[in-house]
Amino acid sequence: MNRRLEILRRATEVFQRQGVAETSMEDIARAVGIKREAIYYYFNGRSEILLEIFLPQSRALLHSLRGIVEAEMSPTEKLRAAIRTHLLSFNPSYLEMTVAMREPRLDKNNEKLRELRETWKDYGALWVRIVAEGQRTGGFRPNVDARTIAFGLLGMCNWLSRWFDPAGEISIERIIDDYASLAIDGIGLPVHHA
Amino acid sequence: MNRRLEILRRATEVFQRQGVAETSMEDIARAVGIKREAIYYYFNGRSEILLEIFLPQSRALLHSLRGIVEAEMSPTEKLRAAIRTHLLSFNPSYLEMTVAMREPRLDKNNEKLRELRETWKDYGALWVRIVAEGQRTGGFRPNVDARTIAFGLLGMCNWLSRWFDPAGEISIERIIDDYASLAIDGIGLPVHHA
Numbered sequence: 001m002n003r004r005l006e007i008l009r010r011a012t013e014v015f016q017r018q019g020v021a022e023t024s025m026e027d028i029a030r031a032v033g034i035k036r037e038a039i040y041y042y043f044n045g046r047s048e049i050l051l052e053i054f055l056p057q058s059r060a061l062l063h064s065l066r067g068i069v070e071a072e073m074s075p076t077e078k079l080r081a082a083i084r085t086h087l088l089s090f091n092p093s094y095l096e097m098t099v100a101m102r103e104p105r106l107d108k109n110n111e112k113l114r115e116l117r118e119t120w121k122d123y124g125a126l127w128v129r130i131v132a133e134g135q136r137t138g139g140f141r142p143n144v145d146a147r148t149i150a151f152g153l154l155g156m157c158n159w160l161s162r163w164f165d166p167a168g169e170i171s172i173e174r175i176i177d178d179y180a181s182l183a184i185d186g187i188g189l190p191v192h193h194a
Numbered sequence: 195m196n197r198r199l200e201i202l203r204r205a206t207e208v209f210q211r212q213g214v215a216e217t218s219m220e221d222i223a224r225a226v227g228i229k230r231e232a233i234y235y236y237f238n239g240r241s242e243i244l245l246e247i248f249l250p251q252s253r254a255l256l257h258s259l260r261g262i263v264e265a266e267m268s269p270t271e272k273l274r275a276a277i278r279t280h281l282l283s284f285n286p287s288y289l290e291m292t293v294a295m296r297e298p299r300l301d302k303n304n305e306k307l308r309e310l311r312e313t314w315k316d317y318g319a320l321w322v323r324i325v326a327e328g329q330r331t332g333g334f335r336p337n338v339d340a341r342t343i344a345f346g347l348l349g350m351c352n353w354l355s356r357w358f359d360p361a362g363e364i365s366i367e368r369i370i371d372d373y374a375s376l377a378i379d380g381i382g383l384p385v386h387h388a
Contacts, residue, residue: 021293076382098356099215099293124357131381140381144372145364149381151357152350152373159349162292170339178338179346186380187325187334187343188270 020096075134214290269328
């Protein structure tokens with residue numbers, strides 16, 4: 001196997017097992033079976049490894065969401081599909097990743113970092129578009145700010161980084177249902193607002 | 195002024211101005227007007243400074259939420275008040291803080307770190323209680339998981355770390371209204387589900 005690719009695979013495993021924050025370059029080197037210094041021949045640091053892991057995932061997610069936005073579905077169905085796609089490809093290291101991407105150590109002119117930022121920007125913009133389209137065509141309440149709502153829903157999903165346990169009692173399918181229900185109908189009972 | 199307190203105040207300013215991720219111990223030392231080494235006499239590192247800034251804020255937030263939970267209000271009013279209190283005392287460095295608290299550098303037996311974790315745990319539990327009470331007394335939909343919903347709403351609010359600009363067009367009061375509306379009634383128009 002290509003050494004560079006091997007480092008990425010092992011790093012992914014170590015990140016998943018012990019969390020990004022708890023993982024040092026030393027840990028990754030040990031998992032690959034090489035010296036810490038040898039990793040620096042391929043990567044400038046942990047942030048660069050994270051970047052290489054997240055960029056293809058982010059590209060794939062953006063691609064899926066584009067398909068949803070352009071599909072023949074109601075705004076409600078699009079929003080539900082967006083929540084579903086996002087949560088199914090959810091990476092538990094997402095929170096650490098977003099923070100790591102702002103570390104001073106990381107070269108801000110790094111071509112891949114720029115692409116990741118563009119990808120996230122486009123991805124967020126598509127969420128806003130789903131909400132705004134629903135407001136325009138009549139499916140969604142027009143009196144809320146589309147960007148505030150879209151980013152709120154993304155935050156709701158991304159927060160799983162902080163609490164979701166894949167081995168726990170609540171399945172990801174249940175969370176998808178609960179969040180789609182919260183997003184569309186809220187937690188309040190309709191009779192309560194009559 | 196007490197030197198220790200002075201470091202905390204200057205650090206708070208620097209964190210707010212340039213973001214936690216972009217702030218080094220060197221930056222903080224420069225803001226205080228002392229040598230980098232001198233700060234280590236008072237604090238073990240950046241995470242410990244962050245901890246001392248966040249702990250009193252977190253304690254105050256927990257105290258406020260306890261008052262809301264015990265007040266004579268409907269579940270809907272309590273949820274709205276919880277969102278409001280949380281967003282009004284919102285610290286834009288929250289995301290970096292949660293990540294920093296998991297850094298290997300930070301002593302896991304640090305007494306203040308343990309208190310911060312307890313405080314956050316109790317705080318989250320109160321959010322779950324508001325949702326669960328509303329489900330029991332009939333104000334909220336019973337068919338969703340209270341913990342999933344409570345943590346989703348907290349994530350929605352905390353995500354402001356990533357996008358909210360205090361100098362931007364959308365005010366925090368508007369966001370409070372939009373998020374309370376989303377939480378209670380959802381984005382979907384009632385007629386759409388008739």
